[in-house]
Amino acid sequence: MLNKAGIALIATAALIVSGCGGSSPSGPVEGSWDDVLAAANEEGSVVLYSTQHPENLEKLKVAFQQKYPEIALEFVRGTDVEMNPRVETENRTGKGTADVHMVSDPAWITNAADSGAYSTEIVGPAFDNPAFERADSVINNRFFLTSAAVFALGWNTNALPGGLATPDDLFDPALKGKVGVVNPAGFAAVVDEYQFFENNWGSDDFNQRLAAMDPRVYPSALGIAQALSSGEISATPMVQPLLREVAAGAPVDWALPDPAWGTPWYSHVLSSAPHPNAAQVLADFMVTVEGQTALSFGYGSALPGIPDSVARAQDIPLPDIKTLTPEKISQFQEQWEKSFLG
Structure with a gap:
């Protein structure tokens, strides 16, 4: 903002x-x-x-x-x-x-x-x-x-002292209601991030499984980083590497998944x-x-x-905008809201 x-x-x-x-x-x-x-x-x-x-x-x-x-x-x-x-x-x-x-x-x-x-x-x-x-x-x-x-898996170390090794670790039943995600409304890049999850992280129902975790929704990755630091949430797949938070002594940590979206x-x-x-x-x-x-x-x-x-920018390509037309973004947002917001 x-x-x-x-x-x-x-x-x-x-x-x-x-x-x-x-x-x-x-x-x-x-x-x-x-x-x-x-x-x-x-x-x-x-x-x-x-x-x-x-x-x-x-x-x-x-x-x-x-x-x-x-x-x-x-x-x-x-x-x-x-x-x-x-x-x-x-x-x-x-x-x-x-x-x-x-x-x-x-x-x-x-x-x-x-x-x-x-x-x-x-x-x-x-x-x-x-x-x-x-x-x-x-x-x-x-x-x-x-x-x-480049976006990482992030977690609160008080809530998850063992951390997250893979995106599938987000689906631990103990994390229900404690995972943070970003609302993609108006953000083509965030829509691309969710599409990346579907195409690269295991099964093609990753987002449905994520929605079933009853996640807390935030307007940006910065909001998620703050929520992790405060303990409002315990984990997320949608945060940038938490270098400054770790340096400041916040009870958080992070890891880049393979592959990582950027x-x-x-x-x-x-x-x-x-x-x-x-x-x-x-x-x-x-x-x-x-x-x-x-x-x-x-x-x-x-x-x-x-x-x-944390990476070389030249290794992070621009997303294919054919999948990010206004019509397709609107369709995705409608589906996302049904899944994540009920």
């Missing part, structure tokens, strides 16, 4: 833009990267919309400010369901607030990359770092691989960006070692050898 700071930022920035007449620059200055940097310093600020973990986004902000002290980075953290319509509205009206958009919705990524309607081409030098593997990491010279979420984040520089040069600088920074170190705690990294990364 959007926090109060994020809402205030949107409101303030919207007023500023409207006061300037609502026009949006079309792209960065022509010239060298040094020219882009100089123009970015003149712009003095940049805004990121992202669905990534807020603590990682805060680390990104700190690292970016250290490298580019003349450019103030602000981020607004929300779900794809919240952020994608904002990006579409800003593009349609020409009244931009965001400069860079970091998104995990596979259908939105694929369709927007194909259309080119929301983005400008990236120009930063970091994209040509051989370790970034540009050919496998950039779509249509606009969307660039930034991170990946989904990548791609980012793009918005054509409605009010700070088009600073947007390019931020985009470039996000795929440097410093940027990836900030973003990769508990996530897949787009560069090799990043500390506390």
Whole structure:
């Protein structure tokens, strides 16, 4: 969900833009990267919309400010369901607030990359770092691989001192009513996750068996992590690796199943960006070692050898959007609600 700071930022920035007449620059200055940097310093600020973990986004902000002290980075953290319509509205009206958009919705990524309607081409030098593997990491010279979420089995160690070895361990009768799941409403990636369960974890009735456990339903994986830590639930198949919770002393642990489901984040520089040069600088920074170190705690990294990364983002493919059309997502949601919510 959007926090109060994020809402205030949107409101303030919207007023500023409207006061300037609502026009949006079309792209960065022509010239060298040094020219882009100089123009970015003149712009003095940049805004990121992202669905990534807020603590990682805060680390990104700190690292970016250290490298580019003349450019103030602000981020607004929300779900794809919240952020994608904002990006579409800003593009349609020409009244931009965001400069860079970091998104995990596979259908939105694929369709927007194909259309080119929301983005400008990236120009930063970091994209040509051989370790970034540009050919496998950039779509249509606009969307660039930034991170990946890899999902784990998680448990509360007080409730389950022996942990979970396989997804089938979730079906212990003692866990009935104590398993946490995410509501897929509006989330194409979560629909893909449930479909992955059916196709990869034993029998094709995995989701029906999961529904029969009378699970508690949460709006996001972050909510599930909090519920595990508090003991509200005992186990889940839908949580990101709990590195920060374990480091903080929470009574939780996690393990990656084989195979594990994941989904990548791609980012793009918005054509409605009010700070088009600073947007390019931020985009470039996000795929440097410093940027990836900030973003990769508990996530897949787009560069090799990043500390506390749990996977390589290039190994996590975009889901096949043929199974994630609005009609199919709606059908799945209807079936899911009948099974999980009664």
